[in-house]
Amino acid sequence: MQQATIVPDSVQPPAPxxxxxxxxxxxxxxxxxxxxxxxxxxxxxxxxGDASSYRLIPAVVVxxxxxxxxxxxxxxxxxxxxxITFRAAGTSLSGQAVTDGVLAVLGDGWxxxxxxxxxxxxxxxxxxxxxxxxxxxxPFDRKIGPDPASQATCKIGGVVNNNSSGMCCxxxxxxxxxxxxxxxxxxxxTMLDSGDEQSREAFRASHAAMxxxxxxLHHEVMADPDLVALIRHKYRIKNTVGYSLNALVDxxxxxxxxxxxxxxxxxxxxxxxxxxxxxxxxHPFKSTALVPFPDPQSAGRAIIEMANGGLQVTTGVTAAxxxxxxxxxxxxxxxxxxxxxxxxxxxxxxxxxxVTAPDATTLEAEVAKAxxxxxxxxxxxxxxxxxxxxxxxxxxxxxxxxASGWRRPPQGQHHADRRRGRPHRAPGRFRRRPxxxxxxxxx
Numbered sequence: 001m002q003q004a005t006i007v008p009d010s011v012q013p014p015a016p017x018x019x020x021x022x023x024x025x026x027x028x029x030x031x032x033x034x035x036x037x038x039x040x041x042x043x044x045x046x047x048x049g050d051a052s053s054y055r056l057i058p059a060v061v062v063x064x065x066x067x068x069x070x071x072x073x074x075x076x077x078x079x080x081x082x083x084i085t086f087r088a089a090g091t092s093l094s095g096q097a098v099t100d101g102v103l104a105v106l107g108d109g110w111x112x113x114x115x116x117x118x119x120x121x122x123x124x125x126x127x128x129x130x131x132x133x134x135x136x137x138x139p140f141d142r143k144i145g146p147d148p149a150s151q152a153t154c155k156i157g158g159v160v161n162n163n164s165s166g167m168c169c170x171x172x173x174x175x176x177x178x179x180x181x182x183x184x185x186x187x188x189x190t191m192l193d194s195g196d197e198q199s200r201e202a203f204r205a206s207h208a209a210m211x212x213x214x215x216x217l218h219h220e221v222m223a224d225p226d227l228v229a230l231i232r233h234k235y236r237i238k239n240t241v242g243y244s245l246n247a248l249v250d251x252x253x254x255x256x257x258x259x260x261x262x263x264x265x266x267x268x269x270x271x272x273x274x275x276x277x278x279x280x281x282x283h284p285f286k287s288t289a290l291v292p293f294p295d296p297q298s299a300g301r302a303i304i305e306m307a308n309g310g311l312q313v314t315t316g317v318t319a320a321x322x323x324x325x326x327x328x329x330x331x332x333x334x335x336x337x338x339x340x341x342x343x344x345x346x347x348x349x350x351x352x353x354x355v356t357a358p359d360a361t362t363l364e365a366e367v368a369k370a371x372x373x374x375x376x377x378x379x380x381x382x383x384x385x386x387x388x389x390x391x392x393x394x395x396x397x398x399x400x401x402x403a404s405g406w407r408r409p410p411q412g413q414h415h416a417d418r419r420r421g422r423p424h425r426a427p428g429r430f431r432r433r434p435x436x437x438x439x440x441x442x443x
Contacts, residue, residue, distance in 0.1 A: 018100060021080040022059025025102055028076040035063030035107045047103055050087075051150075054095035058085075058103035065109025070271045071189040077102045078187075086267045088126060088155035096162065096266055106157055112274065115140070121180055123276045126157025134282070142279040145173030149399040160272050163264035165238055168319040168354065172312040173280050176244050176263045183274035184262055194259045195276060204255065214254035221248045242266070281314045283356040285363040287384040288391035290336075291374055292343045292350045296324070299349045302377035306353075306370070316366045319354040327401050336393040343381040352398050354391075355384065 019039075026037045038044060038061040048057040059082060064070055077084045085099035088106050110127035119140035124133055130151035134143045146159050147166035158164065160182075165174045181195030190206065193199040204211060221227055228249050235246040247260035262269055293299035299322060306317045325348055331337055332344075340350065355370050357363035367384050374382050385391070 018059045021082050024080050025060045025076045025082060029062060029072055032072040033062055033064065033069045035065055037062045048098060050090040050092045050095065050097035052093050052095040054098055056098040056100040058099050059101055061103045061105060063105050063107040065107040067185050067191060067273050070185050073102060073104050074187055074189060086271055088157035089153050091150040091154040120279055121276055122279055123274060124156045125274060126155060126272055128156045130154055130159060137279060141282050141284055143282040144277045145169045145178035145280050146175055156275060157272055160263060160275055161266050163244060170312050171238060176260060178278045179275060180278050181276035182259050182262060182272060184270045184272055186270040200255060211254040214257050218248050218257060283314060283358050285360055286354055286356045286391065287363060287367050287386045288354050288394055289382060289384040290340060290350050290352050290394050291379045291382055292340055292348050293379055294345065295347055296349050298378040299351050302374055303351060305373055315357050315362065316355060317353060317370055318356045321352040321398055323350050323352060325349055331397050334397060336390065336397060352394060
């Protein structure tokens, strides 16, 4: 998705010249796009926000369903000098899905879902919801690698274009690393299918100059050892801000570099019309615990040991999410938190942990190892459960912190204050700046 410009609190409609350009784009697209096209103020305002706190009123909203329609929108926008933002589900928390130019919204034509033999790969259209893809793969004990917190509503187009990762995939199972094939439409209207040799060869012939430029850029980067080391270091950890520059050091073929630069490009390099993922194991046996610690340092030491040196595993501890105390304070009133309240002090963080395994015996052994590790690092209560409903409830809390961070806990629910006999209220710093502390729980 294209990165939007942040605007002040007062939302202004598009400037007259931009609004007129939007009307001209709509006129150009009549007969070329079968989806709805909106320029009236009510509908453009309705599409001016996403899940973030930002709002830009588009000059025109157009629903697209085919690659030909994508080409038509690109041509019309270029002719009228308007930028394009492609919008999937609009779950962005950073404003990537808003624009004051052309907002191209994915219609129902992008809902392809094709599980390959053996379910080791799956081909998806950009309008497929992540949870629906995983639901289709569940009978095969497989899933796609990216698992963003908004997976119940977010769509594949946004996941690819933002290189969304999530709670369990770490770095090695994100789109960049688990993508087997990408089909794209570049801004000049050219279609490239990286999994089709005929398409690749045709692209090499038609875009030789572009590929040569990427080839030279690759060699320029590789000639600088310090730059190579910096790029490799940055992409060993979660790094989802913009272009996947690690493609310049990970690949030699400029065509492969281009395909991987598309991941995280937010729509600025072209439109992703299809992606094939290499799926990853989703073991059927899982145990979950929300584990409190006396202080952040002990929780951090436990997470470092559970991280296994950064090596992604599918058996054992597959998720360990640190949640700071002020974030926990916003959800103390929820039923799944009740067993934890006696163990929370004013400074107690908690770590939400999943242990998974292919069978019950292995799960029991892995949970025992996790319990020993956590106890050794000072965890104050370790209570793993295989109850699926409880696991879902705990992870729903984790996924909702961005929203819960904006509200004060109900009267009488702040446990630390209640235990000390002080007035029932959220900590002062939290009440002044709720978003800061809520966001920290996403790290």
